């Protein structure tokens with residue numbers, strides 16, 4: 001008998017139930033007489049409705065709205081002196097991948113024109129297992145400690161009473177979080193509404209570690225640069241685009257690939273020797289900071305080409321599941337507190353959203369052979385035919401893999417709940433604002449004036465924001481104060 005693979009290509013040429021029985025009438029329910037009542041014994045009807053009633057799974061708690069496409073990564077520049085990662089072993093090496101772009105805050109059917117960060121998550125199916133680079137289109141993040149993440153998201157999500165996103169709540173929350181300023185210098189800039197997915201940059205955001213054959217470690221930041229450039233939508237344009245098509249980013253990606261015009265991104269790295277980590281006025285493991293490109297130039301590594309649309313939105317977008325904890329030998333996490341928190345949170349969420357065996361789903365499963373004794377659980381469809389499901393065993397020939405390199409830094413310190421030493425919350429936000437031309441600075445200012453003018457925003461909250469922006473850039477702080485009819489605040493107070 002042919003090996004059964006659950007796939008629509010094994011469809012019979014007539015209707016059947018899920019268990020394969022022929023269905024001779026898919027139009028009418030089984031009734032007593034032509035007018036009813038309907039008989040519960042109509043197994044096909046009950047099964048059809050029961051399946052329909054359960055079609056939805058919980059949407060992602062964040063990044064619910066998004067779309068994915070498949071393609072490959074090709075190494076163009078040799079970085080094998082920095083890492084043992086097999087998929088980066090030499091120029092010319094290609095690795096299949098799937099990439100999912102997303103918005104963050106709103107629900108699965110929300111418009112793609114809203115001001116929001118965009119997710120930029122890439123799953124590389126390497127010969128040594130998957131590598132999930134789960135980043136965003138903004139190089140920094142709002143917070144630097146995962147403890148704050150659920151509250152941060154609650155403040156940005158719709159008000160639990162009105163079910164409407166109300167920015168007075170976010171302004172209230174972030175008025176306590178000055179490290180968010182750098183992120184807001186992107187979000188409230190034109191950058192906050194990308195033109196479409198193809199015209200977005202991507203960033204690993206966190207600092208990663210590369211480890212080479214000799215065990216040498218290098219801090220690294222990842223950057224994706226689109227070959228067609230970066231473009232945004234201004235408010236008036238976004239209203240028109242979104243009013244016409246609330247899926248314009250998804251549609252653009254799908255249609256472009258279908259037309260054979262494959263989007264491409266270059267992958268670049270910035271590198272830093274770990275022994276230099278204390279040499280700067282910012283903490284290089286702080287995800288609210290970028291590394292200045294004049295000191296840490298972008299070095300090309302390879303390119304990503306998206307050349308294949310997904311066949312099925314549910315199987316390859318809705319059930320696609322990323323986790324920053326999924327890495328390959330030669331690439332490692334750093335001690336960045338946010339990164340460390342994310343290692344736990346994603347797979348935990350997916351065990352809830354998709355079930356404990358979510359990594360068996362074809363889109364999530366590694367493409368290389370894999371083996372362990374994690375087994376059973378809900379919806380486990382792996383066919384196992386073996387008598388030894390424990391380790392160690394003299395009957396099981398499977399052995400440990402070759403040792404993967406681990407970072408060698410040692411730690412000492414007391415347990416504590418603390419903030420990092422070099423916060424430096426304002427400098428990079430101010431520097432970024434000063435790179436904008438006057439018209440762009442004005443748009444940035446007016447977006448803040450807009451949200452802070454909400455009557456529900458208290459003077460205390462407004463004062464905090466004026467204070468923060470004054471520390472970042474005195475002229476911006478003064479302008480904001482003037483527009484809000486608040487007294488100016490001196491910088492450095």
Ligand code: HEM
Nearest residue numbers: 060063100119120121135136141146149205341342345349
């Ligand atoms: C500690 C802080 C964070 C926590 C606890 C967290 C948690 C989560 C969770 C639970 C999901 C949903 C996963 C799913 O159901 O598939 C998610 C999705 C996502 N997060 Fe985070 N997140 C954090 C920070 C970040 C940061 C800093 C970034 C950017 C670097 C980021 C980028 C993403 C992306 C791109 C997705 C969507 C992945 C996809 O397309 O399926 N998150 N996050």
